[in-house]
Amino acid sequence: MKKVDCPLMDECVDDAICFDIHMVVEGCAPKFTAPKKAVQTPDFRKICMNCPNHRDD
Numbered sequence: 001m002k003k004v005d006c007p008l009m010d011e012c013v014d015d016a017i018c019f020d021i022h023m024v025v026e027g028c029a030p031k032f033t034a035p036k037k038a039v040q041t042p043d044f045r046k047i048c049m050n051c052p053n054h055r056d057d
């Protein structure tokens with residue numbers, strides 16, 4: 001599985017985890033569907049939107 005270096009998690013995470021976080025950031029899924037550590041980070045939306053791994057689809 002593809003791994004991405006996630007600034008919110010401070011580690012490499014599976015692409016699928018990145019997608020889960022992405023869905024929350026886009027407002028398409030509730031917060032509990034993403035790892036707590038990621039969505040508890042202050043400004044997590046801004047960080048994720050500016051991340052080079054962020055997908056636009």
Ligand code: SF4
Pocket residue numbers: 004005006007008009017018019021022047048049051052053054055
């Ligand atoms: S797009 Fe968001 S969830 Fe994915 S690696 Fe970047 S910060 Fe993490």
